[in-house]
Amino acid sequence: MGNKSYLWKIVVSIFVLLTVSFFTFILLFMVAFSGNIHFIPFIISAAVIIYIGYVLVLFDVFYKNRKRIKIFWTIAGIILVVCLIQPVYKWFDNRVPTVDAEVNIYQYEPFTDENKLVQLENEPTLKLEEPLPKMDGATALYPLYAAITEHVYPEKEYNPYKSEVMVNQTHEAYTNLIFGKTDMIFAAGPSDAQINQAEQQGIKLHLTPIGKEAFVFFVNSKNKVNRLSLDQIKGIYAGEITNWSEVGGKDDSIRAFQRPQDSGSQTALQRLMGDTRLMEAPTEDIATGMGGIINEVSRYKNYKNAIGYTFRYYSNEMVKNKEIKLLEIDGVAPTRETIRNNTYPIASEFYIVTAGEPTGNVKELIDWVLSEEGQALVEKAGYVSLKSGE
Incomplete structure (x- = not known):
């Protein structure tokens, strides 16, 4: 039993x-x-x-x-x-919001109902026919070159990810240009790595300035710090300033987020740092599809002690996140007016980049963007034109 x-x-x-x-x-x-x-x-x-x-x-x-x-x-x-x-x-x-995940690209797709693209009052003097230049570019500039598309390209579907007019992150756009998948890109200037990559393919990148933009730093809206100096920014990203109390804030450690290598804003930060050594970017473990683990640069989380960076248009016009605030740099706020009069200290040009000297329809399009009509569209889209400060 x-x-x-x-x-x-x-x-x-x-x-x-x-x-x-x-x-x-x-x-x-x-x-x-x-x-x-x-x-x-x-x-x-x-x-x-x-x-x-x-x-x-x-x-x-x-x-x-x-x-x-x-x-x-x-x-x-x-x-x-x-x-x-x-x-x-x-x-x-x-539960802490991620700032850079809030943009619906499709709301800027050309020739769609109720998109957010701006319009010129008069018909443009340029209308392109086939072969249409293949465009790509940074997310922060898509509203501009999508508006250009709607003005000078023939009306049809331009899917943001599989058409003549695509949108990618800056490093992908440069890769597409260098390997001949696109004819022109709208982006910030290339990184040293991107220049070297182009040279290895026998290509010299040609940069045509078409407008100006501000490189901005932002913090949680509850952070009592409203301004930093350029030296303080460099100190934070060099790892020399590690607590907000050192720059007039509360006694709290600084979480200085960075962007992936070769992105437009990361290249801008590296240019800003100059000879000052940039500290290691914070990373987090990401699970891959096959069960492995890779390290990726942490996306900006809006902690009360965080600081991040981007371009003014992306922050003010596309994301519009009320939980962050842009910092004054050397006592100057990043606005279209301070970019226009060159008082904001981290303003720079953005470009149409081509693989070599532009020709054919690509050159015609660039010439139109630099014309009075094209520069008016740059302004109306919310950026700062090259001619606005003259």
Whole structure:
């Protein structure tokens, strides 16, 4: 009778094991699919503890022994709490908004109903026919060259990701230009790495300035710091200034976010730093599709002690996030007026970039953008034209 009872308990324990394993697998799949991979250790630990606890009860290991029960559940509780630390942190971290993920590119797609593109009062003097120059560029400049498209290109569908008029991040746009996938890009100036990449392909990048923009730094709107000097900016991004109290703020460490290498704003930061060494960019672990882990530059999270950077138009016109504020630099706020009169200290030109001297329809389009009509469109779109300060 005793052997039969013992055998029955083994059968039951195997059945419970299979059942727990099945539901654990389903739960792990759902968690992985939703992207909450940090809960995986907790789920596995909870499943193992539940099964072991059941087996110990089934085989009377805990029978009339309160001390063993207390020890087991104490250890189990410690394990579960430890496994919960990271997912709970990630849960709170994910509640902090990410600033650069709020732009719907399709609202600027040319020739679509109720898009946000600006219009000139009169018909443009240029209308292009095939072959149409293939465009690409930075997200912050898409509203401009999409408006150019709507004025001088024939009316049809221009999908932002698969047409003659695409939009990518700056480093992708430069790669597309260098390898002949596009004829012209609208972007900030290239990084040294992008110049070298072009030279390796036997290409000399040709930059045509078409407007001016401000490179801006921003913080959480609740941060009491409203202005920094250029030297303080350099000190922060060199890792020499590490607390907001050093620049007139609260006693709180500075979280200085950076952008990916070869992005337009990262290149602008590197140019700003000059000979001052830029500190290592903060990174976070990102799970890949095959279960591996890679390190990526952390996206800007709007913590109360964070600082980030971008271009004025992207921040003011596209994102319009009321939870951040732009800082004055050397006592000057980044506005169209201060860019126009050259008083804002980190204003720079943006370009149409081509692989070599422009010819044909590409040259015609560039000439039109530099014309009075084209520069008026630059202004109307919310940027600062080259002619506005004259």
